[in-house]
Amino acid sequence: MYGSLSGYYFHAKNVKIGDWIVLAFEEDDVHLSKVVIETGYNNRSGLKLVNELSGAKTEKRKSNSIEVSHEFGNLPYELVEGSLEISPKILKIEVDKNVIRCADFRLLGNVSDGNNNLLNKILMDRWRSDDPAADVFTNMEAVDSKHTCIKMYGSLSGYYFHAKNVKIGDWIVLAFEEDDVHLSKVVIETGYNNRSGLKLVNELSGAKTEKRKSNSIEVSHEFGNLPYELVEGSLEISPKILKIEVDKNVIRCADFRLLGNVSGYRTIFDNLMNVYWNSPTKCLKFTVTNVITKMSSDLVIRQLAIFT
Numbered sequence: 001m002y003g004s005l006s007g008y009y010f011h012a013k014n015v016k017i018g019d020w021i022v023l024a025f026e027e028d029d030v031h032l033s034k035v036v037i038e039t040g041y042n043n044r045s046g047l048k049l050v051n052e053l054s055g056a057k058t059e060k061r062k063s064n065s066i067e068v069s070h071e072f073g074n075l076p077y078e079l080v081e082g083s084l085e086i087s088p089k090i091l092k093i094e095v096d097k098n099v100i101r102c103a104d105f106r107l108l109g110n111v112s113d114g115n116n117n118l119l120n121k122i123l124m125d126r127w128r129s130d131d132p133a134a135d136v137f138t139n140m141e142a143v144d145s146k147h148t149c150i151k152m153y154g155s156l157s158g159y160y161f162h163a164k165n166v167k168i169g170d171w172i173v174l175a176f177e178e179d180d181v182h183l184s185k186v187v188i189e190t191g192y193n194n195r196s197g198l199k200l201v202n203e204l205s206g207a208k209t210e211k212r213k214s215n216s217i218e219v220s221h222e223f224g225n226l227p228y229e230l231v232e233g234s235l236e237i238s239p240k241i242l243k244i245e246v247d248k249n250v251i252r253c254a255d256f257r258l259l260g261n262v263s264g265y266r267t268i269f270d271n272l273m274n275v276y277w278n279s280p281t282k283c284l285k286f287t288v289t290n291v292i293t294k295m296s297s298d299l300v301i302r303q304l305a306i307f308t
Contacts, residue, residue, distance in 0.1 A: 002023065009041075011041070011077070022100045022102070024093055024100055037084070039075075039078050039079035040075030040077055040078030041076045087102035089103040127187055127189075127305035129305035130307050130308045131306050132177070132178055132181050132306060133178060134174040134306075136149050136150050136172065136173075136174055136175075137173045137246075138170075138171065139170055139249075140161075140170050140171075141163060141165060144162075147161055149172060152302065153303075160301065160302040161302075162228070162298065162299075162300050163299045163300075163301075165297075166288055167288070168288055168291060169288065170287070171286065172286045172301075173283055173284070174304070174306075175241060175251055175282065176280075176281065179280060180280050182281065183237065183273070183284075184273045184307045184308055185269065185272060185305075185306075186259070186268075186306055186307070187267070187269075187304075187307075188230075188301065188303075188304050188305075189265065189301070189303045190226075190230035190262075190265060190301050191224060191226030191228055191265050191300055192226060192228050192300045216271055217259060217260065217269055217270070217272060218268075218270040219259075219260045219261075219268070219269055219270075220270075221261075221266070221267050222265050223263070223264035223265055224264065226265055227300070228300035229264060229265055230263060230288075230301075231263065231291055231292055231297075232261060232263045232288075232289045233261070233263065233286055233288050233289050234258060234262060234287045235259045235267075235285070235286055236258050236259060236284070236287070237259060237281045237283065237284050237285075238253035238254060238256045238283035238285070239279045239281060240255055240282055240283075253283035256285065261289075262286065286304070
């Protein structure tokens with residue numbers, strides 16, 4: 001069923017609810033744009049599309065920017081209903097034993113009642129940002145070696161920073177290596193999304209969005225009530241590095257200017273170009289200003305995305 005060789009297909013017997021198929025891609029840089037699933041045995045003569053078959057119908061919908069269409073042809077062994085999910089992470093794979101375990105699945109949509117199911121314009125869960133080279137400093141402690149602070153920076157899907165015992169005043173600083181970094185947009189996403197489905201925060205239960213404009217900066221906050229979601233923080237930028245010792249986790253910057261507050265599932269700072277000065281930005285500092293218990297709390301930062 002996989003590949004473009006004409007005349008081949010997969011015919012399964014005794015199929016039950018919960019049966020599955022998993023494709024484990026060998027390459028590390030697979031980005032999906034479209035997926036097509038065709039089911040049913042076309043024993044009719046002639047090269048016919050399903051919508052030309054007797055009793056066929058087509059349904060189209062759009063969800064989370066994904067365009068999904070279903071075509072129904074009343075074919076023998078046509079699928080009744082299924083689901084399609086994607087995962088950025090393989091935990092275990094043993095090809096010879098038919099063993100595969102993946103993590104952090106996100107639902108693309110239903111594969112239902114149809115001969116031809118097309119999922120187009122698939123929205124990945126990671127911002128494709130510029131992320132100029134930077135040293136990352138923090139005084140927060142990661143829960144383990146797999147979820148350190150550096151994991152939040154960059155566009156690799158499935159990685160995030162999980163800090164424990166986070167207190168008011170804890171901080172993260174990006175010190176940019178290049179001397180000509182001009183910020184246009186910054187996105188900070190927090191909280192662990194353990195809900196199934198590729199959902200934007202404004203579709204989550206209890207979610208809300210707030211937008212404002214200050215000093216020409218456009219700031220929006222989206223709240224999703226996710227586990228380990230940020231209560232409140234602040235974001236500042238600096239044009240000057242006074243001292244930096246990467247191996248000792250030492251960073252000192254000067255002349256910080258406040259961009260605004262960070263809170264909720266997603267905070268977006270837009271229209272940043274030349275807001276405070278024409279000189280480049282050398283440091284970006286995030287500081288925790290509120291936590292749930294007022295003493296300490298866990299915090300997940302899924303991504304800090306920088307656009308230039």
